[in-house]
């Protein structure tokens with residue numbers, strides 16, 4: 592089994608990998624830089640979502656190339672990190688949330704591998720956007736390692752790269768958002784189309800605008816990520832080591848129900 596790790600803001604190097612190698616993987620959407628290696632016998636493929644020097648803003652991340660690259664390198668389970676703002680006073684800066692739902696407010700991003708024609712049309716089911724099995728396993732691993740984690744939460748995804756206004760933060764709260772970030776959509780959607788099990792560890796770096804007593808800065812986000820780095824890494828690598836190889840969820844078959852002319856992503860190269 593190969594496990595994919597997508598490192599978000601403040602998480603640009605996997606660390607801890609044996610035989611770490613840099614690879615460039617060619618996809619129909621562009622080239623992707625990956626790091627591959629092993630951790631306690633498990634094969635790992637790491638990808639820095641914003642590039643290793645944070646050079647790609649959230650709305651320009653090549654989500655399709657990234658997910659395609661993980662899928663075509665044989666990854667079946669993906670653990671992603673994301674720096675988020677909190678909309679919920681019970682979720683405090685420094686906390687980790689195993690998000691289970693999203694609300695999408697993005698505006699400009701390709702959201703599917705299935706653009707019609709040869710590729711077919713897919714209306715993928717989103718009842719469980721984040722793999723329930725992988726989330727539950729990570730939650731148990733966190734409990735065993737005494738790492739406090741919120742079992743679920745709703746991720747409101749905005750377009751960015753600007754932060755939200757206090758009025759938007761009030762709106763997102765009212766609509767049921769617990770955390771706000773800029774990257775989970777379409778990443779989770781594409782992972783689902785590709786038949787991957789995908790879980791996101793949302794690390795709260797700050798309260799949303801208007802809840803926070805001061806204006807937000809990227810520096811504040813990076814500092815919070817820096818402080819949480821060790822715990823986050825410990826949780827991710829415990830999960831890499833301990834998640835089960837078998838899959839009892841329905842993630843692998845999410846793209847089975849294609850419209851006419853469809854073909855499955857695993858038949859495409």
Ligand SMILES: [Zn+2]
Pocket residue numbers: 722723724725787788789838840841842843
């Ligand atoms: Zn799954």
